[in-house]
Amino acid sequence: MYIKEINITGFKSYKDITTIRDLSPKHNVVIGRNGSGKSNFFAAIQFVLSSEFTSITQHNRHAFLHESVGAKSATARVEIVFDNMDHRIPTESEEVRIVRTLTMKNDTYSIDGKSVTKTEIVNMMESAGFSRSNPYYIVKQGKITELATASDAYRLKLIKEVAGTRVFDEKKEESTKILTETQGKIEKSVTLLGYINERLKKLEEEKEDLKEYQKWDKMKRSIEYTIFDKEITEAKAKLEKLTDQRTKINTEQNKYETLLIEIKMKIQNTEKQIRELDTHYKAKREEKETLVNEQAELMERKTHLELSIKDLEAEFNNERDGKKAAENEKIGIERAIAERQAQLDELQPRYQKLLEEESSKDSDIRILDQRCKELYAKQGHPEQFRTVAERDKHLKTELQWIDRQSYEMKNQIEEIKKSIRADEEEKETLGQRLRQEKILLEDLSIKMNKLSQEIKHKKEQLNKAITRRMDDSHLEKEKREKLTMLQYDVNRMEEDFRRLTPKATMSGITSIKTILDEYKHKRIFPEVVNGYYGRLIDLFNCTPEFNKAIEVTAESRLFYHVVEDDKVAMKLLESVNERSLPGEFNFYPLNRILDTQPREIIDKEARPLIECLQFDQKFNNVFKMVFKDYALVPRLDVGTRVARNEAFNCVTMDGDQISHRGPLTGGYMDVKRLKLDLVRRLKNAENDKNDLEKEIDCLTEKISASLNVVDQIRLEIAKRETEIQTLNNGYHDCLAKKQITSELLNKLSNNADNEPKMAQITKLKNRLKELTAQKESVNNQLKTPLEAGLTEAERDKINKMEKRRADFGNRIQTINNELQHKLFKKREHLNALIESNAGEKSNRLDTEQAEIKLIYERVKKLLDIIGVLDFNIEEYSKKKAELTTFLEKSQEKQKELEKSLEEFAKNAEIFCTKIANIQSKREEYSKKIKEIGPLPADAHGTYDKLPLKQLDKRLTEAMNHLKKYENVNKKACEQFIQAASQKDDLAKRVNELQKNEQAIKDLLTVLENRRYETLHLTFKQVAKYFSEVFRKLIPNGSANLIMQTLEKSLSTRSTTTLSHSTTMQSGAETETTIGEQSSMPERVLHELETFVGTSIKVSFTGGTETRDITSLSGGQKTLVALALIFAIQKCDPAPFYLFDEIDAALDQEHRRAIAEMIHDLSQTAQFITTTFRAELLEHAEKFYGVRVRDKVSYIDEIAKASAFDFVQDDQAHT
Template identity: 30%
Template sequence: SSAFAAAAAEKLKALKQEEESARRAATQLSQQRDKLTEKRKSLWRDEQKETEKLHAAQDDLGKAQRTLQHSMSRSQWEAVQAVKRIAREKGIRGVEGMLIELFEVDDKFFTAVEVAASNQLFQVVVDTDETAAVLLRELQRANAGRVTFMPLNRLRPGPDPAYPQSDDVIPIISRLKFAEHLRPAFVQVFRKSLVVRNLEVGSRFSKSHDLDCITLEGDQVNRKGALSGGYVDLRRSRLRAQTEIAKLGEMCVAAEASIAKLRREIEQVDDEVTRVMGELKKQEAAQHRAAVAAEQERLELPTSTARSEHAVGAQKDKTQAALRAAAEADRQRIKTLEQELATDFSEDLTAEESAQLDQLQTEKRDLQKQLSAAQRESNKARQLQATLETELRENWQRRQKELQERLEELSEQDSANVHDSADEALAAVQSELRQKVTQLEEAARRADELRMQERTLQATIDELKSQLSNFRQQQADKAKELDRLLSRRAMLQQKQAEFADCIRKLGALPRDAFGDSRKDMGSKQLMAEIDHCHKELQKLGHVNKKALDQFANFNEQRERLLERQAELDEAEESIRALIDHLDTKKDEALERTFKGVAKHFAEVFRELVPGGTGKLVMKTDGTRAPESAANSAAARIATYSGISIKVQFVGGADTYTMQQLSGGQKTMVALCLIFAIQRCDPAPFYLFDEIDANLDAAHRASLAKMIARQASEMDESGEERPATQFVTTTFRPELIHSGDKFYGVTHRGKASTIRTIDKAEALRIITEDQSRLRQHAA
């Protein structure tokens, strides 16, 4: 049996070692799994960051694309996008892209480059005209709009002009960075453009070198001398938007590549985690199998002999239950006593009481130590009892049962041999069982002794509790007295605060108010003096105690209002000065305008009425301006009451006013005034309806010459001036001779028609109309 037990023990040990080996392998795999999981989480976080970065870049890219889209027409944008889509879908090579996409330039030149190239920035550069033709056919087939192409093989921009050698100018093309094979396209667009320091420099070089000159702010002087420019919103810059598109596009590509790389790493980590999890499950399964086998092997070990006698078992259970109940009761009593002893005692005890309390606490600690020792002995006895019971139940009883089963299974031939060995084994088991029972009885006896000792300690504890109750009663009495004293102290402190507040409300007090004259007074004398003070204060009840604070507040408000008044006065002076300045400018403009119109009126009247004179006269109300203001425009204008016209025609010595003129003369004067105003402030377009109807032939001829001169782009001195268009209707031939374009209006069948005619036909129509009028008059 011992050999069998040793073999079983060796097998159990081997199974335990196998279980431990599987457990260690599972632990290592778990650690590896955790590391891989953390790595995967880190990769997930990196992927999330890159995804957020990609989304932000895509949003900014969309904004930049919308900015670029809004800088051109919708049809042009759709056509350019259609070209890119067709080239991508059809695999058409040789499409370089829009001109704006093919170069780089310093951002300080953005405005100048945009002004120089204008909408040419959106022209599409291709390698050959054949590629352009293919794209045009596809655009027409898709009805996707129109695009201007720049085929590189057809561009012949010519030689570069002779750029001026000056620090004030820079050729734009010298600041552009582009691929060398694209040079013809950029030379075609930018070779005639310069960046200049200012418009003065630009005007000089545009005339001398026949170049378009542009400032960094976008103001331009073209080769013909025309000026253009104004405010440029940099937020809507096309080049800035294209630069952002290129940069954000690269960021999106980089972010997508990073995300793809992270996802591949995540997939690899996922595969590794899956592999480790599979290995971990295998090791856990091996550990479980080894544990189950070890447990089965342990259960199959030889069991002990039959349970001891019923009386001993009953006594053992009863003793164990009693020991547990007693130990639990002891623990509860000890816990209660410890809580009571943890309460602080009052310090207001006599010396004798304090000594007695110290003695009782010392005895209590000694008894607690004895109780703890007894409890430890009791616990040891209970542990020994439990160990013996377990060994009896798990080993010897099962062993006895196995031996009995083996005895029953033995054949008659072996029964004699086995019977002796079984008797010996049974005797050994019974001997060991008797030893265990003896140990159990000894433990029960020790438990009884501990219970007796516990009762003695409990009696001592009860006595200490009684003494503790007495001390607590004394402590409660002392606490009540202390509460009463604290309440009185709080009340006195409150009164002290009230009196201090009253003193503060009184304001400044005399020096002797806090003297030492009242330190020797008793409480009754002080109370009497307080009553006297109250009576005196009641007489002063109508005094404004807040007067000083109010004075300070009002004084601060006054200072603020004075500062505000000074600010308003200063603002008023500034506004009045501005009003005076604007009035002066207005009066000067009025006088300047009147003088200009009067000057041109006299000139036009001499042209239309040769030998005659005409002038505009400013009428006054008869009042005289003060001497101090006689030279100011405002003083003079204050006396003006209106404008009169005085004219003198050929052959007369008298000067006439408007009321004295005939209808034709009034018409002539009105035309002179209109042309005078036109010379001061030219308008691009005039429409006259039969203005020569009341004029004689000489005046009509003068009027026709005047209109012809006004419509010319060159003045009398040979300088250019803004062109003016005159549209007139007439039934006289004089205006026909000076006209450039003629239209005839006919009326037939209750419908009017207009058509373009030449000068000869116009003169014929006028002649026929005059003939009809003469016949009708005859």
């Protein structure tokens, strides 16, 4: 056993956690400058182990708390870790951690995390080899000097402490106190014996008068006893009868109570089933209402579509028939137009010829008329013109006018021809436009058909999407119903868990969950969230048959929190304290739990309990720590055998426990109160609930996605319907434009507008001809005379031509009017009718027919679902009726049972009252029997056969006789007997007290003997080891430890040494060997009383002359004191020693000797020393340097060379 590791936090100059780990089991040296914190390091060890700091007052606690830059530490904590591989400390653990934590309010100790008292730690250390009477396993600065300069009496006191004589002194003091009390009791008892003897003499005189009284009193008491005994016997018989009846009633009552419990359970289950049915029925009813509403909407839509389809079919059929009729009619119209066009084609040339001929003749007439006018004018020229020049001038002016008119007419003819050519070009343009519009109409019709097909397809998709959404919604409702019932079960199980779990534990679990939820929500401290693995109960699985065994084994540890390391635990505790959250918190930090190898179980009928668990190997150490010492056995006898032979704690499947220390615990366990099974069911229910919530979330997302798809499809349908409407409007617009273009083209094609233009050209040509003739006439006026007019034949011919021309003109006009105002318009109307967008109605008809088909399918599906729902609702109604009937019957049965139980209770109360009355009478008679007092020997059986009347008569007789002795001392006999009895008892007591007195005196003698023997043995060992150690430290030297005594009778002083010879010293001093003293008690007492001190005689040169320690130098005193300390330690060895600068006052040679001594002793014990010298470093195995910075001390492991450098540097500076 040795100190393996030391952890210091907030203690004196150590602020943050300072860990000194991997200490050597042999010699460890701590070096550092003065004021760096070496002494505080030693004080930290004493703080935990030494009794010096056991009681620290509130006022003095500040001195132990660290205070440097910043706030003062609120807690001082020191942890010492012992290696216990040799199991010197009586525990099965191979490592023991002792912690002391000090705050301004609390001072606590713990061993391996379990709170303990200081006394428990002291007892544990004593069991490990630390003697309470040996204070020298920790040697601080100044302790050596104190011992070196101590008086002889102090050294004697020290040896007595080492010998443990204090125990004997305490026992002696206690025994002396008891002896004094015993002697006092003896004295009082002797006095009381004298008083009793005088009392007995007086009572002897009253006995004669009492004998007669006692005779009749015995008779009275015998009779009373007999009467009372008869009454008690009768009462007992009645009581047994009533008890039997009450037992029967109780049996029946228990039977009815069992039935009542069963009925209540059935009622609860039935009510639960009814609740589930109501929930299910409500959901089915709501679903049915939804489906019925949807069916109504679909039926309304179906009716609307049926009417619309009917109208569309009628319109489509009418249009189809009308189009067919129009096509037939169009053929007739085209034929009529062709006939009329042929007539026009036949009449037009003849009409044009006649028109030209008429125009020519008309022109000829006008020319002839003009010539006549010219002749008449010529005849009048002499009257009009006086000279030739005037006439010629007039004619030239006329010729100029004719030229101008001719030029203008030619221009007009060209303009009219241009207009005719423009009409031809426009005709060609209109024809091109008409063809383009026909192509556009066909393209629009194709696009509308395509969009109609797409709408039809989209509506099919829409119906499928709506169906999927409704199916998902139905499934979601069913899942939510299951979730509601599951949530009810979870809430009930959580309530049961809270009821079965201690409030503090439950509060702790809730608090930890609150903190972790806050961390997750705020996304802070991920290392804590990830480092928290859950409660121990959450980290393993097992079959249900092992639940009892595991639960009774682990108990409250099932709810300990498993974390990655102690940092996670400290952070959680810090958060708990900051928020002042309630609860009990226990953690298993994985980094603090060591891997231990479990022992094998030899017995074939037993198996390790840990094998029944399934868990992640990450938590192997935790489960080993909890379950490694437990074996699972099939029976109690097997468990007893395994616990006795293999020292395992055993547990059966039923939860009965057998401790290897002996106790057996167990009994009936209510399965309903097993928390492990409840937590497993709660965990499974929560997992099912989480899975169901995830499924519902997925369905919700799916429904949302379906809604989005439905909306998207509807948008696309609306978009395409808008596009169709736009295309339809464009189609009608294009059709109207085509009709206009066709009408314009028809007008241009039938030459109706060109005939006036051609006639105008003819007129202009004729007029031009007239002007040419007029010009020739003007030029030739004077040359040839003209006739005055036409012949009659010519005028008749002209008239006939005018009639024919008018007739042809009327016929052409009639034909043109028929073509323009009737046939062409009729043809355009038929074309429009034929080219009307019948495809739109066809597409609408197809779309609505597809939609109504989907509606038929959906309605059929809805009817099937509604039929199933109706069946389920009907089944629900039947089931509920059955359950309700069963519930009513059960409730009636419950009422009957409760009524019966009330009757039982009333009857039981009556029986209880009767029994209580009889018991009261019996007790009363028993009390009276007791009041009778001691009975005569013949009281039993003397009057048993007499009836109660005779007994009463004799009782009256006895009481009459007793009246004569009313004034007699009725208690004289009793008092005499009592006094005699008291005398005997007191005499025995005095005798016992006297024996006890002698025993106590003998015990005092034994204690003195043992005290002397112990002191003698201890002194002998210390003196022997002192001489040996001194010779080892000073090879040429010698030393003796001398017991100094004082002879009381002679008032002279003597000394007792360990030498085997007796010599005389100067004066009255003598030397005798302790071993030669008499063993007689008087002699022992005498010797112990004469011990007054322990002196030391040493020689450093090896000569015969020895010197007293008081005459030595400081270094020599130190060496002698160290030799004595080593001797005490060898006499009463400890597992480890702490030396603080014990070589400070020694020279180099003596320091080397001390170092060699420590090296030899470190083979069997651990040494931790501090020094400023190199000698102690030579044989040490571990070196630690202490440094200070900003008033904070630090300890680090250093190399041996660094330690030597530090010592040499320190010596150079000093």
